[in-house]
Amino acid sequence: MRPSDHGPETPATRFLKTHGVPFSHHPYTYEEHGGTQVSARELNVAEHAVIKTLIFEDEQAKPLIVLMHGDRKVSTKELARQIGCKKIEPCKPEVANRHTGFLVGGTSPFGTKKSMPVFIEKTILDLSLIYINGGRRGYLVGIHPHDILRTLHPGQVAVALDK
Helix, strand or coil, X not given: CCHHHCCCCCXXXXXXXXXXXXXXXXXXXXXXXXXXHHHHHHHCCCHHHEEEEEEEXXXXXXXXXXXXXXXXXXXXXXXXXXXXXXXXXXXXXXXXXXXXXXXXXXXXXXXXXXXXXXXXXXHHHHCCCEEEEEEECCEEEEECCHHHHHHHCCXXXXXXXXX
């Protein structure tokens, strides 16, 4: 068996299996603060197809998940406007860890500790295959983006900015 035929068992991979989502395993050498640039380089894929799982909170400190292209950033002002909040800001890493059960750098939208609203940059749905964190640093899974719609029922937003 090739190493790419199987990967670690995580809350995220258990979620995907439970929901019948086909996925491929993509382990890579994790680099602290390397982000999607490193994972895209290591997997030899476009950074645009590597999807970040970002944890934000609204003005009442309620957490939410935003899925964004690796080569873009989130306009928090536009996100707040589109989802009807006064203010959105990124969670501190330790707060994000508490909400998700994952370490920052290994955060997946699948199998989170707390149930949170999920929002997806709508252009992600135009891709045929995406690479998203599988619940561990240095481990992405390849899935069809429409499986995110089916399993997480995210709100679709247009909040991408160039990095």
